[in-house]
Structure formats: C-alpha cells, structure tokens
Amino acid sequence: MTTSDVARNDWYPVAIDNLLTNGQSEVVVLMQEELTISRGNDGVIKVTAQDGRPCPVAINYGHVWSSIGQPDHALFDIPEAHEDGRRMVDCGPVRVKASPLRVVENFLDIAHFPFVHTDILGAEPHTEVEPYKVEIRDTVDEVWATRVRFFQPQAAKSAEEGQMTDYMYRVPAPCTSILYKTCPPRPGSWDVIALFVRPISEDLCDAYAWMALYDETSKQSDLVQFQQMIFLQDRSILENQIPRLLPLDPKMEVPTRADTTSIAYRRWLKRKGMTYGAQLVAR
Amino acid sequence: MGLQLYDYVLSGSAYKARLFMALLGLDYQSVSIDFHPGGEHKKSDFLQINPAGTLPVLVDGDLTLCDTQAILAYLAHKFDTTNQWYPTNDPVATGRILQWLAFAGRLTDTAGAARLHDMLGRSLDIDAARKGAHKALRELEAHLTEQGFRGHAFLIGSKPTIADIACFPYTALAPDGGIEHDDYPAIRKWLIAIRRLPGFIEMPGIHRLHDMRDEDGG
Amino acid sequence: MNADHSEFVEGPDGWIPVALSVDLPEAGVMRAVIAGAQPLDLVVWRSRSGQVSAFDNRCPHRGMRLSFGFVRGERLSCIYHGWQYGEDGGCRHIPAHPDMTPPTSICANTYACQDHDGVVWVSKGADNSDDLPNFGGQGLRSLSVERGETVLRKLLAETHLPVSLTSDMQMAEAAIATQTRTSLVLEARSDAKNLRLMVHFQKITPDRTMLHVQTSPELPAELRISLSRWAERFRWSAENLGTMINSWDATSQETHP
Ligand SMILES: N[C@@H](CCC(=O)N[C@@H](CS)C(=O)NCC(=O)O)C(=O)O
Ligand code: FES
Ligand SMILES: [Fe+2]
Numbered sequence: 001m002t003t004s005d006v007a008r009n010d011w012y013p014v015a016i017d018n019l020l021t022n023g024q025s026e027v028v029v030l031m032q033e034e035l036t037i038s039r040g041n042d043g044v045i046k047v048t049a050q051d052g053r054p055c056p057v058a059i060n061y062g063h064v065w066s067s068i069g070q071p072d073h074a075l076f077d078i079p080e081a082h083e084d085g086r087r088m089v090d091c092g093p094v095r096v097k098a099s100p101l102r103v104v105e106n107f108l109d110i111a112h113f114p115f116v117h118t119d120i121l122g123a124e125p126h127t128e129v130e131p132y133k134v135e136i137r138d139t140v141d142e143v144w145a146t147r148v149r150f151f152q153p154q155a156a157k158s159a160e161e162g163q164m165t166d167y168m169y170r171v172p173a174p175c176t177s178i179l180y181k182t183c184p185p186r187p188g189s190w191d192v193i194a195l196f197v198r199p200i201s202e203d204l205c206d207a208y209a210w211m212a213l214y215d216e217t218s219k220q221s222d223l224v225q226f227q228q229m230i231f232l233q234d235r236s237i238l239e240n241q242i243p244r245l246l247p248l249d250p251k252m253e254v255p256t257r258a259d260t261t262s263i264a265y266r267r268w269l270k271r272k273g274m275t276y277g278a279q280l281v282a283r
Numbered sequence: 284m285g286l287q288l289y290d291y292v293l294s295g296s297a298y299k300a301r302l303f304m305a306l307l308g309l310d311y312q313s314v315s316i317d318f319h320p321g322g323e324h325k326k327s328d329f330l331q332i333n334p335a336g337t338l339p340v341l342v343d344g345d346l347t348l349c350d351t352q353a354i355l356a357y358l359a360h361k362f363d364t365t366n367q368w369y370p371t372n373d374p375v376a377t378g379r380i381l382q383w384l385a386f387a388g389r390l391t392d393t394a395g396a397a398r399l400h401d402m403l404g405r406s407l408d409i410d411a412a413r414k415g416a417h418k419a420l421r422e423l424e425a426h427l428t429e430q431g432f433r434g435h436a437f438l439i440g441s442k443p444t445i446a447d448i449a450c451f452p453y454t455a456l457a458p459d460g461g462i463e464h465d466d467y468p469a470i471r472k473w474l475i476a477i478r479r480l481p482g483f484i485e486m487p488g489i490h491r492l493h494d495m496r497d498e499d500g501g
Numbered sequence: 502m503n504a505d506h507s508e509f510v511e512g513p514d515g516w517i518p519v520a521l522s523v524d525l526p527e528a529g530v531m532r533a534v535i536a537g538a539q540p541l542d543l544v545v546w547r548s549r550s551g552q553v554s555a556f557d558n559r560c561p562h563r564g565m566r567l568s569f570g571f572v573r574g575e576r577l578s579c580i581y582h583g584w585q586y587g588e589d590g591g592c593r594h595i596p597a598h599p600d601m602t603p604p605t606s607i608c609a610n611t612y613a614c615q616d617h618d619g620v621v622w623v624s625k626g627a628d629n630s631d632d633l634p635n636f637g638g639q640g641l642r643s644l645s646v647e648r649g650e651t652v653l654r655k656l657l658a659e660t661h662l663p664v665s666l667t668s669d670m671q672m673a674e675a676a677i678a679t680q681t682r683t684s685l686v687l688e689a690r691s692d693a694k695n696l697r698l699m700v701h702f703q704k705i706t707p708d709r710t711m712l713h714v715q716t717s718p719e720l721p722a723e724l725r726i727s728l729s730r731w732a733e734r735f736r737w738s739a740e741n742l743g744t745m746i747n748s749w750d751a752t753s754q755e756t757h758p
Contacts, residue, residue, distance in 0.1 A: 092320025127596035225292040232487030258597035468524035
C-alpha cells in the first residue's frame with residue numbers, strides 16, 4: 001500500500017446523523033475532495049463524490065461515516081456505545097487549522113491540563129504525570145494507554161469537587177481517539193469520550209466530539225457545552241503548533257516520559273505508513 | 284427570581300454578560316442554548332424569547348433584554364453602586380461609552396464573523412470579515428495609543444467601563460478567526476489590563492494569565 | 502536588484518528593531534517576525550528583572566509558539582505544558598516531572614537581543630558589532646504599514662510634521678537629519694525648538710513594514726497625540742498612493758543603478 005492509500009481507504013465522519021433531515025443534503029470536504037451527503041425522503045443516506053461516484057456509507061456513534069477510497073475493514077467498534085443507561089452526546093464539528101494528527105495527539109495528552117484547562121481538568125501545583133502503561137496491540141492494530149492518573153479540579157460536568165481521575169486511551173484509527181475516564185456519579189464505571197476527526201486537507205480538519213456518559217441529571221446542551229469549552233481551549237494551542245504537520249522524525253521534537261502515548265502513536269503512524277498530515281523529515 | 288442568562292459557552296457576546304456579572308460579583312442562572320451544532324437559537328421556542336434569534340438574552344423578573352450592549356447598560360445602572368462602569372451623570376463619558384458600544388457591534392460583525400467562519404464553518408465572505416476587523420482594530424489601536432499618552436489604561440479613562448467590556452471579547456478572540464494581535468501593541472496592553480481586573484473570568488480562546496500565580500521561577 | 506531584495510532572500514544582517522521598549526513591559530511576551538526567504542518567527546520576552554531575550558517561536562517539546570507563554574521571575578513558560586526556559590534558552594523545569602532536572606540538551610534556539618535607546622533589537626548573527634543609533638528618544642508608537650521600506654523612506658523625506666500645540670495645528674516641513682541601515686531621523690523646526698522624530702524600520706515582507714517611532718523626549722501629551730495622528734495619516738497616504746509609488750520606485754532604481 002502506498003502512503004496515501006492508508007489515509008484514503010479509511011472511514012471518516014462526514015455528518016451528524018440526527019441533524020440531517022429527510023430530503024436534505026450537505027457538502028463537506030474530505031481530503032480535498034468535495035462530498036455530498038444526502039438523505040432521501042426514504043431516510044436513506046447516500047454519499048456522492050464530485051465526479052458522481054458513490055462512496056461507502058456507515059452510520060454509527062451518531063455520525064455518518066464515509067471514505068473517498070475503498071475501506072477494506074469495517075468501522076471500528078466502540079462496545080460501550082451499545083451499553084444500556086449511557087447517554088450519547090454529539091458535540092458537533094469544530095474546525096481547526098492544524099493537522100488532524102496533531103489534534104488526535106493532543107487528545108491523548110494529559111500534561112497540558114493544568115495550563116490549558118486550568119481549574120477544570122488540572123491545576124497547579126498538581127502537574128505531575130505518574131508513569132503509565134502504553135502498548136501497540138498488534139492483534140487489533142490499536143494504540144492503548146492504561147493506568148493513567150491525574151488530579152482534576154472538575155473532571156466532568158457532573159463533578160462536584162477535585163479528585164484523582166483514572167484514564168485509559170485507545171486509538172482505533174489514525175484520526176480517531178477514544179478516552180475512558182472515571183465517571184464521577186458512578187465510581188467503578190468509565191465515561192467514554194471520543195474525538196472523530198475528518199481531514200479537510202493535511203493541515204485543516206473538522207473535529208467531532210462524541211460522548212457516551214452515565215449522567216442522568218445534566219441537560220444535554222450543558223453536556224455539549226462542557227465538552228466544547230474543553231475542546232475550544234485546545235484549539236488555540238493546536239493552531240499555534242509549529243510545524244502544522246505532525247513530525248514523525250523523532251529528532252524533531254523532545255518528548256519525556258509523560259509523552260509515552262504520543263511516542264507510541266507517532267511510531268504506530270509511521271509503521272502503518274500513515275503520512276497524511278505528517279512530516280517525515282525534519283525541516 | 285434572580286437574573287437569568289440565555290447563554291452559550293462559545294459566544295463572545297454572551298461572554299460580555301458573563302464577564303460583567305462576574306466583575307460585579309452578581310449571581311445568575313445560566314440557561315444553555317444549543318447554538319452549535321443544534322441551532323436552537325433559530326428554533327421557535329427560542330424565537331419566542333428573542334425574535335432576532337441571537338444570544339445572549341437577560342431576564343430579570345418581567346424584563347427581557349435581547350441586546351448585549353443594552354444588557355451591560357442595564358446591569359451597570361441597576362447593580363453598580365460605584366457608578367464607575369457607566370457614569371451617566373457625566374454627559375461626555377456617556378456619549379463616549381455609547382460610541383464604543385456601537386463600535387463593539389462592528390467588532391462582532393467582523394472579527395466575530397471571521398471566528399464563526401474559521402471555527403464553526405459558517406459560510407460568509409471571510410476576506411471582507413478579516414479586512415473589516417483589521418480596519419476596526421487599527422481604529423481601536425489609535426485610540427488606545429492616545430489614551431496611553433493621557434495616562435489612561437482604558438477606553439474612557441483610568442478605570443474600566445462597560446465600553447471596555449463590550450469591546451474586549453471579540454478583540455481578544457480575534458486570533459480564533461485568523462486575525463492576529465501582532466500589529467497592535469496598545470491593544471495587547473489593554474487586553475492584559477482587562478485580564479488583570481479583580482474578578483475577571485476567561486472563556487475558551489482566552490487563556491488564564493498564569494503569571495499571576497506566585498512566582499516559582501528563577 | 503536593490504539592496505532590499507537580497508535581505509528577503511538571506512534575511513537581514515545585524516540588529517533589527519522589533520518593538521519599542523515601552524511596549525514590552527516586565528513579564529511581557531510578544532511575537533516578532535523577521536523578513537527573509539524563510540521568515541523568522543520569534544518570541545521576544547522580558548523577565549521580571551527587565552532582561553530581554555529572543556528565541557525561535559517554537560517550544561522544543563511539542564512545537565507550541567512560545568509567544569503564547571507567560572513569564573514568572575526570570576523564566577519564560579510555554580502555555581501548553583508549562584516547560585520553563587531561562588534567558589539562555591535552556592529548559593529549567595518540566596512540570597510533568599517536577600523532581601527531574603531537565604537535561605541541558607533541551608534548549609530553545611536563541612538570538613541576540615538587547616534593549617537599547619528605548620527600542621528592543623534582535624540579531625540573527627553572532628556578530629553583535631554595534632552600529633546602533635543613540636538618539637535618546639521617547640517611544641511614540643509602533644505601526645504596521647502595507648508598504649516596503651524603500652518607499653516609506655522616500656515618503657518620509659517629503660513629510661510635514663505637526664510642531665505646535667495650538668488647535669490650528671501648525672505643520673512644519675521636515676528634513677531627514679540622519680539615515681542609517683535601520684533608522685531615519687526627521688527634524689522639523691518650530692519656534693525656537695527642534696522637533697525630532699526617529700523612525701526604525703522592521704521589514705516584515707517586501708511590501709509590509711513595521712515602523713517603530715520615537716520622538717524627542719518629554720513632549721507634552723497633546724503634541725504626542727498630534728504626532729500619533731500624523732503617523733496615521735502618513736500610513737494612510739503611503740497605503741493609498743497605489744500604483745504611482747510603485748512606478749516611481751521602479752524608475753528611481755533605473756536612474757540610480
Ligand atoms: N446584536 C446582537 C449580537 C449578538 C450576537 O451576534 N450573538 C451571536 C452569538 S455570538 C448570535 O446569537 N448570533 C446568531 C447568528 O449568528 O445566527 C447583540 O448585541 O445582542
Ligand atoms: S509544547 Fe511547550 S511545553 Fe509542551
Ligand atoms: Fe486539551
């Protein structure tokens with residue numbers, strides 16, 4: 001497979017299922033190609049490329065997924081999405097002038113919480129990142145980080161006080177990142193928050209946050225806005241990282257132990273040949 | 284019943300009301316409206332409250348106010364016992380404040396519009412929006428430069444008024460729409476002065492001034 | 502090819518003005534762009550004790566622009582993960598590993614930087630041979646103009662400056678008293694006093710220049726306001742003379758090869 005094939009033949013979010021009504025259509029850009037997403041009066045969704053060719057469609061996790069190529073695999077599974085009692089929350093697309101890979105990498109990072117999400121997801125002097133475990137699970141071809149812990153002043157909309165929060169991270173596809181975190185109203189369970197990213201070009205993307213939470217009390221719009229608040233705090237960081245493409249050359253940027261997930265993610269991308277949105281040699 | 288604000292976390296206009304209430308130390312109830320992705324502000328339930336379909340809306344008992352600048356003026360009149368934020372006993376200050384409140388509308392229509400385009404994919408003429416924003420920022424820069432010569436840190440004088448609150452958000456958030464602050468040193472100083480006000484609160488896109496924590500450096 | 506042009510290929514040598522000192526207060530952090538085929542994106546910052554420094558605007562950790570950072574004491578912190586750098590560019594503290602001493606290899610790329618005569622200057626090279634002016638001026642303002650430096654120097658030679666404090670603002674013809682590689686001094690005579698205006702040029706692109714303007718010291722506020730308005734008008738005329746200036750610029754190059 002050539003490098004661009006890896007990116008072309010994957011699934012990407014192109015619309016929010018619920019917001020597309022019968023008889024309506026939307027145009028979005030995926031990897032520089034315009035796609036028309038339309039829902040017929042029969043409720044069936046079709047995705048068409050500019051040259052008229054039909055594109056594959058999958059509907060899952062509240063989103064419509066498509067591809068400009070021919071994915072040889074089904075869309076990844078998120079088992080928690082099928083669990084009873086969870087609330088599914090679509091947070092909508094946010095445009096970011098950065099590589100989709102930078103956006104995913106930031107989602108895997110906890111060390112920035114005290115400085116970027118101050119008094120919400122982190123606060124000085126609780127800046128230490130304890131050792132955690134990272135692996136590339138070859139059987140499923142995914143990156144996993146487990147036993148991640150961090151002190152958080154307000155871990156979720158439903159959180160009432162500061163707490164040590166446990167995290168797990170899962171990267172099932174280059175442009176998707178899923179995190180599991182302590183669920184304040186239900187100790188022992190995990191809240192699930194995912195970031196689905198659609199590359200518009202190598203350094204521009206739309207990021208869709210999606211959550212599957214145990215929270216019976218918060219208003220839906222409050223949940224959406226809590227997540228949007230967090231993501232928009234990241235956006236001004238992401239738009240100001242230089243270079244805009246994610247460097248895969250290990251000499252280019254200096255990680256520490258706290259960046260173990262990011263190191264594994266970069267290595268995994270390189271190994272897969274996923275270079276769309278990446279920079280291979282130091283410039 | 285107390286104050287109620289129909290609110291959206293990413294709205295720079297709603298933030299003007301939130302910020303001013305924080306600076307005045309007022310409690311209020313925030314009613315979140317799903318502006319994005321839901322477009323709730325253009326749906327019939329919300330249009331009953333504000334037919335213009337814009338945020339924020341302030342409700343105080345029988346009163347409903349749908350214009351941000353009007354909300355600031357009302358809050359200042361009713362709750363600011365020091366008469367600092369909107370000194371209506373001073374005709375010159377009043378005239379000047381109203382002029383800057385109108386100018387704040389231009390910032391919303393230019394820098395605010397560019398931000399909606401760049402961040403939420405709103406379709407509009409982005410070049411015109413950015414050009415208009417830079418024109419407005421040059422005017423603001425010139426005025427703040429002159430204020431500096433007069434020894435005044437804020438738009439009207441040496442103390443902040445609702446004019447500063449009205450102009451602050453979309454100026455501070457301009458980089459979200461691809462409009463940088465690099466060319467505007469007087470604006471940068473003014474933004475910092477506002478961010479240092481006691482009781483100041485942030486919104487996404489405006490980071491905490493971490494230098495205000497105790498100094499543990501060198 | 503004129504002298505300007507090569508500077509946009511190799512980047513200028515020597516000291517380059519990037520800000521008025523008054524616009525970079527203690528604990529201030531700003532971004533500065535230096536022209537060149539690969540323009541330099543720099544962070545310029547002032548420590549609590551007043552020391553100025555300039556680094557590549559890119560945190561060695563994950564590339565974040567350091568101009569978004571903050572100053573505590575004598576260190577610049579990156580806004581992303583809070584890594585702290587000393588004025589030599591060396592990383593001093595990594596909050597994620599508070600007990601670790603960062604290896605000396607973690608270092609931001611530094612540039613020579615000095616606060617001289619009311620202006621902050623940056624130099625790309627190691628050669629810091631001093632050709633900086635000593636005007637003893639007072640900062641007026643910095644403003645960006647959508648014009649190249651050569652054109653601006655020519656227009657300044659023909660300008661009139663406000664010199665009096667009366668409301669029917671009196672304008673006097675100004676003459677260029679001195680020109681250097683980076684700067685130009687205008688002088689206008691009024692009553693008994695000479696009014697001086699120092700203009701320092703920071704090239705951003707061939708068509709875009711940042712002007713850092715200083716005046717004779719201790720002018721009254723009213724006159725400084727008039728001079729600030731003069732600067733606005735000067736910019737307006739420079740930006741609105743359009744094609745005329747460009748052709749004028751081209752011919753003058755032909756006649757003076
Ligand atoms: N004129 C309004 C403007 C406020 C405004 O533009 N609010 C934005 C939110 S930031 C809005 O509701 N926009 C509606 C839209 O753009 O559709 C006011 O001052 O209250
Ligand atoms: S990018 Fe600067 S501290 Fe991480
Ligand atoms: Fe974040």
